[in-house]
Amino acid sequence: MSARNRELMALVPVALLLTAGFAAVFAQENAKLDNASLIYGAYFFAVCLATHFYLRIRLPKADPYLFPMVALLMAFGLVMVYRIDASLARDQANWIVLGLVLFSLTIHFLRDYDVLERYRYTIAGVGLLLLLAPRLPGVGQQVNGAYLGVKLGPLAFQPAEFSKICLVVFLASYLREHREVLIVGARRVLGVTLPPLKHFGPMLVVWGASMFMLVFIRDLGSSLMFFAAFLSLLYVATGRFSFVVIGMAMFLVGAWFFASTVPHVHDRVEIWLDPYAHPQTTGYQILQSIFAQADGGLFGKGFGQGLITIPGTNSALLPAAQTDTIYSLIVNELGLFGACAVVAIYLLFSARGFKIALLADDGFSKLLATGLTAVFAIQAFVIIGGVTRVIPLTGVTLPFISYGGSSIVANFVLLALLLLVSDRARREAEAL
Amino acid sequence: MNRQIIKLFAFIVALFAVLVGFTSYWSVFDAKALKEKNANKRPLLEQQQIKRGRILTADGTVIARSVPKGQGEALRYVRRYPEGSLFGHPIGYSFVQEGDSEFEQFHNDELVGNESEFSSILDELRGRAQEGNDIVTNLDSEAQRVATADLEEAGFGAVVAIEPKTGRVKVMASNASFDPNRVPYELEKLNTNETETPLLNRAAQGRYPPGSTFKVVTAAAGLDSGTITPETAINAPGSLDVQGIPLQNDFNEDFGPITLDTALTNSVNTWFAQLGEKVGEDTLFEYMDKFGFDSKPAIDLPSDQVLPSGILEGNTLLGPNDPIDIARVAIGQERLLATPLQMAQVAAAVANGGKLMKPQIWSRVVDPDGRVTKRLDPSEYSQPISKETAEELTTAMEGVVNEGTGTNAAISGVTVAGKTGTAETPYNESCGGGTEENQAWFMGFAPAEDPKIAIAASVECTEQFGNDVAAPIFRDVAETILNGE
Numbered sequence: 001m002s003a004r005n006r007e008l009m010a011l012v013p014v015a016l017l018l019t020a021g022f023a024a025v026f027a028q029e030n031a032k033l034d035n036a037s038l039i040y041g042a043y044f045f046a047v048c049l050a051t052h053f054y055l056r057i058r059l060p061k062a063d064p065y066l067f068p069m070v071a072l073l074m075a076f077g078l079v080m081v082y083r084i085d086a087s088l089a090r091d092q093a094n095w096i097v098l099g100l101v102l103f104s105l106t107i108h109f110l111r112d113y114d115v116l117e118r119y120r121y122t123i124a125g126v127g128l129l130l131l132l133a134p135r136l137p138g139v140g141q142q143v144n145g146a147y148l149g150v151k152l153g154p155l156a157f158q159p160a161e162f163s164k165i166c167l168v169v170f171l172a173s174y175l176r177e178h179r180e181v182l183i184v185g186a187r188r189v190l191g192v193t194l195p196p197l198k199h200f201g202p203m204l205v206v207w208g209a210s211m212f213m214l215v216f217i218r219d220l221g222s223s224l225m226f227f228a229a230f231l232s233l234l235y236v237a238t239g240r241f242s243f244v245v246i247g248m249a250m251f252l253v254g255a256w257f258f259a260s261t262v263p264h265v266h267d268r269v270e271i272w273l274d275p276y277a278h279p280q281t282t283g284y285q286i287l288q289s290i291f292a293q294a295d296g297g298l299f300g301k302g303f304g305q306g307l308i309t310i311p312g313t314n315s316a317l318l319p320a321a322q323t324d325t326i327y328s329l330i331v332n333e334l335g336l337f338g339a340c341a342v343v344a345i346y347l348l349f350s351a352r353g354f355k356i357a358l359l360a361d362d363g364f365s366k367l368l369a370t371g372l373t374a375v376f377a378i379q380a381f382v383i384i385g386g387v388t389r390v391i392p393l394t395g396v397t398l399p400f401i402s403y404g405g406s407s408i409v410a411n412f413v414l415l416a417l418l419l420l421v422s423d424r425a426r427r428e429a430e431a432l
Numbered sequence: 433m434n435r436q437i438i439k440l441f442a443f444i445v446a447l448f449a450v451l452v453g454f455t456s457y458w459s460v461f462d463a464k465a466l467k468e469k470n471a472n473k474r475p476l477l478e479q480q481q482i483k484r485g486r487i488l489t490a491d492g493t494v495i496a497r498s499v500p501k502g503q504g505e506a507l508r509y510v511r512r513y514p515e516g517s518l519f520g521h522p523i524g525y526s527f528v529q530e531g532d533s534e535f536e537q538f539h540n541d542e543l544v545g546n547e548s549e550f551s552s553i554l555d556e557l558r559g560r561a562q563e564g565n566d567i568v569t570n571l572d573s574e575a576q577r578v579a580t581a582d583l584e585e586a587g588f589g590a591v592v593a594i595e596p597k598t599g600r601v602k603v604m605a606s607n608a609s610f611d612p613n614r615v616p617y618e619l620e621k622l623n624t625n626e627t628e629t630p631l632l633n634r635a636a637q638g639r640y641p642p643g644s645t646f647k648v649v650t651a652a653a654g655l656d657s658g659t660i661t662p663e664t665a666i667n668a669p670g671s672l673d674v675q676g677i678p679l680q681n682d683f684n685e686d687f688g689p690i691t692l693d694t695a696l697t698n699s700v701n702t703w704f705a706q707l708g709e710k711v712g713e714d715t716l717f718e719y720m721d722k723f724g725f726d727s728k729p730a731i732d733l734p735s736d737q738v739l740p741s742g743i744l745e746g747n748t749l750l751g752p753n754d755p756i757d758i759a760r761v762a763i764g765q766e767r768l769l770a771t772p773l774q775m776a777q778v779a780a781a782v783a784n785g786g787k788l789m790k791p792q793i794w795s796r797v798v799d800p801d802g803r804v805t806k807r808l809d810p811s812e813y814s815q816p817i818s819k820e821t822a823e824e825l826t827t828a829m830e831g832v833v834n835e836g837t838g839t840n841a842a843i844s845g846v847t848v849a850g851k852t853g854t855a856e857t858p859y860n861e862s863c864g865g866g867t868e869e870n871q872a873w874f875m876g877f878a879p880a881e882d883p884k885i886a887i888a889a890s891v892e893c894t895e896q897f898g899n900d901v902a903a904p905i906f907r908d909v910a911e912t913i914l915n916g917e
Contacts, residue, residue, distance in 0.1 A: 232440055235436055235439075235440065236433050236436040236437055236440055237433065237436075239433070239435070239436050276469075276471065279470075279471035280471075283471075287471055287472075288474075290458050290466060291466055291467075291469070291471075291472045291474050292474070293455065293458040293459045293463075294458055294459060294462065294463040294466035294467055294472075294474075295463075295467070295474050295475075295478070296459045297459055297460060297463060298459070298460060307474065307477055307478065307481075310473075310477060311477060311480065311481065311502065311506050311507065311508045312501065312502050312506045312508055317473075317474065317477065331455060331458075331459050335459065336455060336456055336459045336460055339452075339455050339459070340452055340455070343448050343451055343452055343455075346448065347444070347445065347448050350441065350444050351441065354437050354438070354440070354441045357433075357437050358434050358437055358438075363433070366433055366437070367433075370433075370437055370440065374440065374444070377444045377447075377448075378444075378447075381444075381447050381448065381451065384451045384455075385447075385450070385451060385454075388451060388454035388455055388458060389454065389458075390450055390451065390454050
């Protein structure tokens, strides 16, 4: 069966799952079955089909599983968000359509994605500018003590989501060119292999950007995500584990320093270490996240059965259920099994992403696919790890599931790039 | 680069394994501990969404029921107590913010319909929302009403009525009581009311000097251990020197050599003090323990809301090897304290041919479909005395009501057996520190030849005697129950 036919076959069960999910939520809310779930299912399937036919024409050889997996995550997200607030789900659906438009445009204009290499410093500049934007007067917005948002007229978005793609493109391109010198020029000092300083300059810029994010944007989650993506790429490009160790040490020293000096970052770490110190205020979100999970058990309470607000009031029992803590709600309603399914989808997505990197022929494609996959997987880790208290909880979205336009649109661009690399890699592999 | 990519993937797999590990820990392995955390209001909020079962009296009066408030996601149930303060004790209350107490707390699992995880999954698959079970109690609403009204007239105190053959608790009234409906609005006020202590269930938590009612226990120990027979005569002078302090009869009356019947009928202190010394610490404690003293009552109330009776130094129960004045213990003085529930158990054991049944408030559990899923199976707590001893004691206790100190307990056409008690509690701060205050008691059972009900009534801080204030309560409550049979 051809790649696209496999994709088509995989989309059918996803659409059915979405229909069933909506049916379950309707049944819970109105105690009756509603045709609306079929209509939503049909809409969703139609949008997926349109995308599928576009891919059939444009990228016939691209990986057949990535898009169905994304559709599955979106289906999960739509049902959960709908169950929290129907109007948010409508927004989310609009964002998905917009995301798919950008997805198609990316594929249309970047069919020859090598062009990205030529503009790598411009892209890096745009990425930095995007990071800076939330602190710029007039456009910046502060959310919960962190500067995450940008508001341009009616358009509000979270630039870090787009910035991560710029960073990966820049790093992939830069490392493709300099990996040889980074390896050959390395010197051993005191038994530790150090990279050559001259070529390492731009790398330090990335470290600086991560620290900058900690201090000025106060965004521990994005900072962690960026730096992890950077180390992943550095490791894959050079094969030097010692670079990773040095980088990690630098990050930890920096993070420790800023965690003890920047109040917001410091608080986040304190809450993580002892959430019970202030269970009603600062520790409320992480504690409620864990309590919601404790309530889920093995099988969960069922779609639409979990408590999000305190009944009879508008106060949140699970704060930010549609964004940060959506994973906790999934554990609460679908149980450990449902949560494992979600984690498994992210893992399978990563597996397909890395497979593309393995298959790709040239260094840039390999590094690009690796970087995009890594940043995607680590984003999922940062937020799931945050709500399960593996690491401090920070405001990062769960890709394709959480409510949020920037996240959906940016991740569709990420997916488009991955499929572009995949299409070329598989065409070249077949040509041999 | 491929080798590194594979290693990177392996690292990502490891990271995700950590996520699965943590999720499993919170959702399954540590879930029970998390649900019990104070900061976790989720279990309570969810319980509020369950229709908690009703609590009913034996005659079908609704004591507690849950009414829906709000709709859809905001639907929750709130507890209502149609009888107000009448069953404040022993039923208690159950609210999300304020928590729960007494019977509501003890029977929580049945009332909310908690089942094993497996059967609740089956219910979920069948699309059934969790629903609570009703509990029918043994409480008699008319008798509870009579007891409460009498107590409100007499003063603070408590009445406990038990069916001797089964241990069914028909009345448990405590004055001052509280209206559970008011708990969400004034729990703080109820908690800090030091003069009335309305949240204290005096029947099971109020410990008072039992006075002469305890002479029944002393007599039981004496007869059953063979120390005396009903024919044994002991000389009972007007006053007796016990440990350097004179122990006197009322009005210093000298009775001369008398047997048990006369001694109990007239509640002769010097007679029972000597009997106590003859019986000895070890034997008296042995019988006290078999009657239920020195341990928490085996009743269906939370263990932190019932108190053991016994000889107390502060909150510590003393034993036979501690220095105690056994002669004064024998007449219900010294540091001896007993709850009204404990004294009702003594009466019930004597009434039931020496067999003490476990006192139980609940009678049966009825599921939402109306099926009885559990039924009280009366069980024996102990057999403190033989049937013969019980019969001999009954005869003596009949004398108390017929011609002795407890004549106000008499019911026309029914033989009543009982014992009064009037413990002097002068300078007691909780009574206002006066010199004339007593703890007035009556305990007994009726009809003596085939006892249907055993009752203890106790009134705090009264200037009256047991026969004046407690015996009439016994009579009214016993009459109500016997007429209702």
